[in-house]
Amino acid sequence: MIAEIIAVGTELLLGQIVNTNAQFLSQELASLGLDVYHHTVVGDNRERLIQVFQQAWERAQIVILTGGLGPTTDDLTREGIAAALGRPLRFRDDVWQEIKGHMHRGSSPITENNRRQAMVPDGAIVFSNSRGTAPGLAIREADRLAVLLPGPPREMRPMFREQVRPLLLEMIGHGVILSRSLRVVGIGESALEEQIADLIAAQSNPTIALYASLGELQIRLTAKAENEKNAWDMIKPIEEAIRERIGTAIYGVDDDTLPGVLGKLLQERGFQLTVAESCTGGLLGSMITSVPGSSAYFGAGFITYSNESKQQMLGVPAAILAKHGAVSAACARAMAQGALKASGAQVSIAITGIAGPDGGTPQKPVGTVYVAVLSPVGEVVQKLALRGERAAVRERSAKTAINMARLLLLGEL
């Protein structure tokens, strides 16, 4: 079954925002086993919107539009698609009551314009919007479906997951589709692909898809079956086969995050964490504390950017700085030790390196980073040779350091 995505909004054509809705919906549609062959972006122009929709309606069974459902006269999607499908719009009082109810909770005044959002094409399904005033709409015609969703991602995403997905599942018919994501770190995309290429090739249900983002990978397993139990039963052996091959490179599943997983390990073991950062300048601490509730295991960190602060705040011996320099295994280790002592924590992560663009030497080029992790169950000091620009070197350093701490606590380093 073929699906197509249309984003409506002149702000996209001016480059004021990026079309993340198309990415989100593409992932969701792929996980439902639907093929997507085209994305289109069109502005707030009635004629062009209708042209683009009609073309999509000819070549796909499911057409999903985002944006253009607001209260102003610029917002043309509702009227345009109703006209294209020959469905008159009617004012629906139940929808209007819901919109008013939502606006009473918010701070914006209710205007007559908002009444336009309660106009519903004949025979359309209405999706309620818990986070905004624009309801979503779906129009079914024989074996085809047009879906109209609000543009703001925080409104569109839950509406799709909670209300549109079940409708699509019903349309696809017979059974359920379930996905499980394995979150992977510390291995490159092509290396991972090589390691599981035969599994990917051998599988069509569950499917195995790879997604990459800075320093991390995601393996998504999607199974189609008659019921939930059967779907999980199909996913399980594939997940086990992948785990056998790449083991602890899988740090979590689904919505797990690397700092979140480290946080859980620390809490289970009753350890407090501290950080000592040179080239990352606070980024590691920022990642650790991005986790809600991280105060349970993180109390203090040290940003020691200069040599003086390494000596004063962490007691790094002048002799180490003189002999090995600030970018060295010895300095990373001394920083981690100093942070333990100064904070009273049990686990310590230290990072020191050259993020660039300047400061590199032939012996220590840009991207040379030392990470030290000390803990009651062991310690590790590693030299990293990272590629990329300043921001990428810093981000990879911090993520690698968190992963080293995770592996050390797991007894895998």
Place this chain on the structure above:
Amino acid sequence: MIAEIIAVGTELLLGQIVNTNAQFLSQELASLGLDVYHHTVVGDNRERLIQVFQQAWERAQIVILTGGLGPTTDDLTREGIAAALGRPLRFRDDVWQEIKGHMHRGSSPITENNRRQAMVPDGAIVFSNSRGTAPGLAIREADRLAVLLPGPPREMRPMFREQVRPLLLEMIGHGVILSRSLRVVGIGESALEEQIADLIAAQSNPTIALYASLGELQIRLTAKAENEKNAWDMIKPIEEAIRERIGTAIYGVDDDTLPGVLGKLLQERGFQLTVAESCTGGLLGSMITSVPGSSAYFGAGFITYSNESKQQMLGVPAAILAKHGAVSAACARAMAQGALKASGAQVSIAITGIAGPDGGTPQKPVGTVYVAVLSPVGEVVQKLALRGERAAVRERSAKTAINMARLLLLGEL
């Protein structure tokens, strides 16, 4: 003149990556005064690629394609567009030498496949690629132009700016187009729009465009004139009119960043900066040190997430914590003072607040944040009431704090 953007790549249709190229090119084309009415994404499929291209070629004078110029047989853009325009491909030895030269510098082996990248449609212009193996191509036909660019943004962007933009300017004819961006912080998008609505409405050359991103705005002035001097002469009075209205909300121009601008002010005044962070947990330090060369004015920072660390590392009096709590003006001030003392810096920024999702109370709801800035030229303590989720509260806190330090040093607070 109408331009259209086509991105080629199945990875976009699967949602593995987001189409940032369309955003970049839309901004660039808008700054050239070109109208963009459609973006399209199509997969690595010859037939569909040619269909999509032919449609764009009918409705636009300039069609820009990104992606699908790689060495593998999946990469169909070169062959597809050459076929659509009836231009045979010929092997060009000069292009091949350049590709080989690039590959010798890199680490990937040269394969026979790479020879495909030296195939050039008859009469095409070749754009050299300093950052990858895929050359760009342009095919001119009467008053129309097809431009083929590599998909990776780090290759595409400089190729567009350095080689495609001049070609488009020449095609648009007569004169130059220059842009200047004013970078704005501390004012909302709708408030800004209201303040300069009459200027926007009154202007067609230079044009005035607004772009928003988390906690920041950009006003882009674009002038079309016979020569550079005239273009700047047209931009200048508009810039001055805007500056008169929103004054120091403009923190910089073009590629300036907020932490970069603060860094310059610190260096001019010979001040060292330190930070004391509670709810931002290192994010402020991370932003400060995102600037290359920030070690000239930043040596040390303190992540004091727990009450104990605020007392031990910064000497915050227990009485303040007991009486006012950690999220209070008094605590923010004491943190900033303690950081000055412990670091020997002259300027200090402290942040303490409730980032959420938990920890809020009726008196201090999530989003309550106190920022203190101390300096030899004065001091300021502010209470912020921020909206949004944990990550947004943290990011806005850090940006607002940097802006407060900037304004204080400028004598504007």
